[in-house]
């Protein structure tokens with residue numbers, strides 16, 4: 001009896017993890033101390049110490065003095081998605097900016113030709129801010145969506161006249177569990193409890 005209970009508990013934990021698994025590779029930048037495997041980017045780097053929200057690394061972008069207005073610097077990761085399914089995205093962001101730049105996260109859904117068919121972003125943040133979590137919840141993938149790009153974005157809102165940097169950490173992108181999944185899980189649990197009661201009589 002005890003054995004069965006443990007099997008059920010282990011199965012339940014595994015199911016929960018399956019339902020809410022983070023779809024991103026290297027979401028906390030701890031894979032190596034020097035590179036950013038899993039992320040497509042140019043000139044972003046691994047920051048240490050205060051650049052990390054958790055662990056020892058974060059992903060950073062440095063905006064030097066002299067950059068133009070309206071530039072976008074992006075680090076992104078593409079993940080497969082299923083049309084009609086909803087997804088939650090979140091990340092932690094710290095900003096060390098004195099002027100004319102800001103950062104945010106966006107999620108872009110793409111169809112099989114790579115066209116952008118859905119786009120949502122967090123409110124851009126600039127100035128001096130400690131690590132804060134920002135989220136986009138229950139983003140419904142359009143029917144034709146096959147991938148989502150999770151994008152860390154730094155944007156200049158004017159020519160830069162001072163240095164600024166932005167550090168990101170602990171990204172998450174996962175499917176919102178459908179009510180049907182919970183119902184199925186609940187039914188299974190109910191069945192198990194009944195069986196247990198019957199056997200203990």
Ligand SMILES: [Ca+2]
Nearest residue numbers: 028054055057
């Ligand atoms: Ca980290």
